[in-house]
Amino acid sequence: MSDANVMKLCEEREKRYIQAVSLEQPDRVPHETRFGEYWAIDYAGYPIKGSTVDPKIMGEAMEKLARDFATDTAPFLFSRNPLFYKSLQSQSFNEGKTGIMQHPEVCCMKTEEYDELIADPFKCIVDRILPRVYKALDPANGSSSVSLVRAMSIQNDMNTPILMEAARVSQKYGLPLTGGGLVEAPMDYIADMIRGFSAITMDIRRQPEKVAAAAEAVMPLMDRLAAQLPAVPGKLVSMPLHMPVFMREKDFAKLWWPSFKELVERMAARGQYMRIYFEGDWTRYYDYLQDLPKGRILGVFEYMDHQLAKDKLGKVMCITGGYDVSLLQYGTRQAVIDEAKKQMDILAPGGGYIFTVSKGITYPNDGTPENVKALYEFVEEYGKY
Template sequence: MMNKNVDQLYEEREKRYIQAVDLEQPDRVPHETRFGEYWAINYAGYPIKGSAVDPKIMGEAMEKIAQDFATDTCPSLFSRNPLFYKSLKSINFTESKTGIMQHPEVSCMDRSEYDAFIKNPFGFIVDKVLPRVYKALDSEGAGYGMSLVRAMNIQTDMTTPILMEAGRVSKKYGLPLTGAGLVEAPMDYISDMIRGFSEITMDIRRCPEKVAAAAEAVLPLMDRLAAQLPAVKGKLISIPLHMPVFMREKDFAKLWWPTFKEMVERMAARGQYMRIYFEGDWTRYYDYLQDLPKGHILGAFEYMDPQLAKDKLGKTMCITAGYDVSLLQYGTKEKVIDEAKKLMDVLAPGGGYIFTVAKGITYPNDGTPENVRALYEFVESYGKY
């Protein structure tokens, strides 16, 4: 591999990745690491607190991962800037004493306000939700705008150099950048950012028609956001899914599924590709997922029966994840490799499969470097077709 130049490596890796998403069989199973910023920063030898906002440190962390671990994609690190949230006096994202960002549950809309939200969701978010979540915006006139501009400048001053560092590592090591932004399923957005999980769980039972109408009202906002993101093969838009595994199937079918399916269909019609994170166990929803657009989705499953997933979804979406990340911390090297082999033996035949772990290797205790290295070296050698 080292005899090839980085341009050749980039082209081979990108082609391999695209073929798998297209449900084709490449020369070998593509694989990608899922390192979070805290694990990577710690691995690079830096303290977590303060480092995630330092582009130089983030760049060093990305480069060290690229040097030390086999991967087909660039280890681009994402970080929430605590200074951004502090400047806005945020209550929904806060920094812990260790420097790790936390997302406490917040409800910033009363049940009695559903009608106003449904009538004008964007206006309600700007006028009501943002000032309630970000206390620095709880002012009228110039104060609101100045606080928002100041926060956005803080964010840009950090994120732009980090993105440049990711581009540098991508070019230096021939590792494609596969991320293309993020959107949320309409009902998940309401749960995450508007009502909170506990409140919307009660709303589903007490006023399901309001929940359905609110999801319909949010759909154009999510679609407008998605429309601004790339429609390029090899660039995947992330969609993390949260609510369905906590819902009854009849509520899922009536309240959650219709707007999500329409959003995904609109994105596919624009030529966009998606990395959808199916958090939790989605087994009971596999029949629904068969109706999603074919060849536009990389489905990352936290938990799955690999044979059932292959049989039911293998002709609809490229399958990834499903590997128990806890093995990387507590398993022996033999166990780490054995589990990967079992998964690949089922999912790899015929293509349409990318190897990665079920959850991000996010925190320093999520996996030992020795086990992670052994895992991806095995996958690269064993995955040849």
């Protein structure tokens, strides 16, 4: 295929994607694969351990995905560099024996330090939290600055070549790169990186007013981070959501929702588009989601009542996900196709829909290549309007 034809194909795919996110109806349903680095590396024939830090292997894996599976977007592989975390003596991320990164729960802020976080979140995070999460950054060690420079060098030496490989695959196969960086919901950041799940759960019950104040205090930091990310159609800022499905609705409404809604509204006002991962079952929160900015969000749902989601959210956000990834491992080829048809018949009419699976095809046993191939070939053919 000539360079001109590849560019034209890329433009067509990007236009289709942008139309769907903007709640319009393109010529057919866009579709994107959600491959994780471990599945992709295994599929490319390499061992997981050591391969995620090798740009050449990651590039080969991305190219094999682009060549073998129908998709409208480039299969970008995100990888956490175990050497980066090891150099910082990270407590929150470490490499397992198989090379898969683990994320143990860590509580890095004492209960009595909430007031300090609320008063000056940036100072508290830099002075208190980071040295506890990353032991090498503790000033008491006498070499925190050197450790940080070394870690960033390790990260850049891996990330830059992998990004170049992703761009090469994108240009070769006419597949747009749709990623625009990542930001966290304010309270999720506190739960994930500062207090840990167990501690934040107790805080919600024992001192909810502190949790709410902390989320509001952290929100400007998340907004400042988001402001550095793209504000153009087709480049979506990712936001994975964690805590709400574990909360009572009254706690969600008072503690979690206000800072999240304000962050999303600020991002939309700047012209940013978001890929928001609604992890778990968000059905009881659909009425809240109706108040979010319209035509700015690609809502990725892990679980959903497809008809209810279409009825309540179809005019607010582009819907995607909701396809049980376990079918790709245990289902027959026909069962895989039948489920896709059932969901598309509900969600596709009128546009504002992109097909993908509910969770990433992350680990080698998350789906057989035959079923994945059959699924996306069917979606490409059946999804024509």
